Amino acid sequence: MLVFLLHILISFTVLGIAFFPIHTVNFKSSRLNNMVGIYGIGSIVIVGLGMYIGGGESLQAYIYITVIVQLVILGLFLLIYLLIKKVGFLQILNICSICLVTISLLFYIFYICMTFIYY
16 A cells, blocks of 8 residues: 555655656757647656556665655756746756756656566
């Protein structure tokens, strides 16, 4: 039961992280804004696929690593959000937001691959 709850927690955290830049990223180019939207759609597909095929039956170390990394990334997003409210939209904050989303999705893909290996 704990494994299932952690799997759901990881999946929804990744989904929330992937949609966070929609509110915090503001590029002058519409092409880059479209890239942020594609990240959101791609994350729905990745998380949906991960929820369908993922999940194990025993607790492994990679589950704890993934939970900790996702929570740290969520904390960094909250820090970026506070900086945006304080100083406004900056190019470096936009790039950091997109990089954090990419790292989060890569760790989620790692998590799904590890559930295949250990399942």
